[in-house]
Amino acid sequence: MLFVLGAAIVALACVVASGRRLASAVAPTGLDPRMLAKALQGEVGERGDAAFRSLRAVVASDGRLQWDSELLAAFDVADERQRGALVNEQLLELEGRLTRSSRVPRVCASIATSAGLLFGTLALVQGLAAPDGEGGAVVASQGALPSALAAVSLGIAGTAFCVAVHVRAGRIATQRRAAIDDLVTLLQRLRSS
Secondary structure, eight states: OHHHHHHHHHHHHHHHHHHHHHHHHHOSSSSOHHHHHHHHTTOOHHHHHHHHHHHHHHHHTOGGGHHHHHHHHHHTOSSHHHHHHHHHHHHHHHHHHHHTTTTHHHHHHHHHHHHHHHHHHHHHHHHHTSOOSSSHHHHHHHHHHHHHHHHHHHHHHHHHHHHHHHHHHHHHHHHHHHHHHHHHHHHHHHHHO
C-alpha cells in the first residue's frame, strides 16, 4: 500500500505542476487581449484617442496589470522608432511568459509514468521477496499484484492528464499570440490615425 501512496503523491505533484502551466498559458497577461481589442474596435480620430487614453489610465491604475500598462504606455510614445522598440520589448516579454514553463507537462508526464512503473515494480519485488512457506511466495506475489497495478495505473493517469495539459496549453498559447497580434495591429492603426 505504501507504493501506491508513493505513486499517488508523484502523480498528484505532476498534475499540480502541469495545472500551473495551463494557468500561465490561459492568463499570461492581466487582461484578455480580445477584450481590449473589442473595447477599442471602431474608434478612430479624436474619439479613438480619447478611448485609448481612458483605457490607458484605467489599466495603469491597477498594479496587477503591469504588462498591459507597459504595452499601452509604449503606444503612447510619440517617436515612432522608439514606440516600435518599446512595443517589441513588450512582445518579447510576453513570449517569455508564454514559453516559460512550456516543457513542464511533458517532463511531468515522463516522471509520472516512470514513478508509476517504479512503484509497481517495487511492489512486485516486495511480494516476491516474502519468506517461502507453503506457497508463500506465490500468495505474497498475488497479494502484491493489486498494489503494483494500482501504482502503475496512478502513473498512467498522471501521464494522461499531463499530456492533455501539454496539448491544450500549446493551443491556448497559439490563440493568445494571435489575439495579441490583433491587438497590436489595432493599436498601431489607432495611434497612427
